[in-house]
Amino acid sequence: MKIICxxxxxxxxxxxLNNEIPTEPVIFMxxxxxxxxxDKPLYYPEFTDDLHYECELIVKIGKNGKYIQExxxxxxxxxISVGIxxxxxxxxxxxxxxxxxxxxxxxxxxxxxxxxxxxxxxxMDLQKLHFQLKKNDELVQDGHTADMMFPVNKIIAYVSQFxxxxxxxxxxxxxxxxxxxxxxxxKLECYLEGEKLxxxxxx
Numbered sequence: 163m164k165i166i167c168x169x170x171x172x173x174x175x176x177x178x179l180n181n182e183i184p185t186e187p188v189i190f191m192x193x194x195x196x197x198x199x200x201d202k203p204l205y206y207p208e209f210t211d212d213l214h215y216e217c218e219l220i221v222k223i224g225k226n227g228k229y230i231q232e233x234x235x236x237x238x239x240x241x242i243s244v245g246i247x248x249x250x251x252x253x254x255x256x257x258x259x260x261x262x263x264x265x266x267x268x269x270x271x272x273x274x275x276x277x278x279x280x281x282x283x284x285x286m287d288l289q290k291l292h293f294q295l296k297k298n299d300e301l302v303q304d305g306h307t308a309d310m311m312f313p314v315n316k317i318i319a320y321v322s323q324f325x326x327x328x329x330x331x332x333x334x335x336x337x338x339x340x341x342x343x344x345x346x347x348x349k350l351e352c353y354l355e356g357e358k359l360x361x362x363x364x365x
Contacts, residue, residue, distance in 0.1 A: 171336025277359030
């Protein structure tokens with residue numbers, strides 16, 4: 163199982179971090195050990211002093227494929243969720259300044275919190291979904307998939323040029339603006355279309 167993540171897929175988020183707007187999807191990966199199952203706590207990593215949340219729509223791949231055409235991409239998933247791409251922002255900035263990869267800031271154990279998966283129903287448009295993150299009951303991220311620069315089917319077509327997609331792979335599709343830090347004892351809740359799919363308590 164692979165976790166494929168898309169960075170800078172919402173223009174407002176790219177701007178809030180002073181990043182360039184990409185012309186192609188920005189891809190990075192997380193290992194299976196990064197998965198944080200629904201409603202499990204995250205223990206604040208000792209290697210960072212600036213841990214951030216990034217709420218994202220997650221697509222679960224349900225069919226093996228490579229070189230998938232965008233018009234057929236919808237046949238390769240049947241479940242979606244929301245989750246959190248946890249980021250050690252201080253480590254990420256340090257690595258970026260050195261021109262080095264930043265997996266240590268993005269791919270550590272527990273850094274990919276996933277919510278409960280729900281079926282993609284007939285007529286559902288993945289580019290017309292509303293998702294939210296609440297921190298300690300306060301709304302901090304309010305996203306809409308219509309704001310993606312690269313929609314889900316385009317992401318699948320692009321990614322599958324480089325990596326064979328396998329059943330069970332997860333694609334984190336990017337985060338909207340509003341990312342921010344967490345501290346011990348914070349409670350994070352992820353919602354899709356008003357339905358709560360996971361809660362992460364920081365320990």
